[in-house]
Structure formats: C-alpha cells, structure tokens
Amino acid sequence: FQASNPGQFENDSDVLWQRGHVPETIVYHGRVGINTDAPDEALVVCGNAKVMGRVMYPSDSRAKQNIREVDTNEQLRRITQMRLVEYDYKPEFASVMGIKDT
Numbered sequence: 001f002q003a004s005n006p007g008q009f010e011n012d013s014d015v016l017w018q019r020g021h022v023p024e025t026i027v028y029h030g031r032v033g034i035n036t037d038a039p040d041e042a043l044v045v046c047g048n049a050k051v052m053g054r055v056m057y058p059s060d061s062r063a064k065q066n067i068r069e070v071d072t073n074e075q076l077r078r079i080t081q082m083r084l085v086e087y088d089y090k091p092e093f094a095s096v097m098g099i100k101d102t
Helices: 072-079 091-097
Strands: 001-003 017-019 026-028 031-033 041-045
Touching: none
Parallel strands: 031 041
Antiparallel strands: 017 026
C-alpha cells in the first residue's frame, strides 16, 4: 500500500490495517516491509532502525526469574552432543539483504 495521508490508503478494498484493542495501537495481519516490497518475516527493515526506547528479547534477563547456576560438567557434556555447522548464505538471500561476504 502507499499512503498519501496517514490512515488513508489508496486501495481501501484490501484493508488489512485496523485499530488495536489497546489505545494508540494499530494492527496489520500479514508481513510488513520497510524499504522492501518482499518481506519474508513479520517485519523486515532494509536499512538502519533507530530505537529511542528499550528493545527486549526473550533472552533478556529482565524477562526471566529463578536464574540459577548449573552443573558445568553436565552442560559441557551436552554441548559435545550439539551439531556444529558452517554455512554460506544463498546468493538470492544475500543480495536482498545487502550481505556481501556470504
């Protein structure tokens, strides 16, 4: 879609954006691409992103509780069972993502 006026889309018959249940939110059911017309994930940003607040990841300690030490020997045994690999990006993915060293 191209918006000439925020909230007013040129193709209103395919409205996928809607107000969220929480105030000041908007919902889009599909994939969103910024500087790309072929997003392959829920949100794809091709370019720099500036975040003025916090970004939380599932591995962020602020999202966890009951953090405790583990048996190092047992963890090393488990690590030796892991499958370790090397790979090259597919050329079509690398070119879309701007990756030069694949």
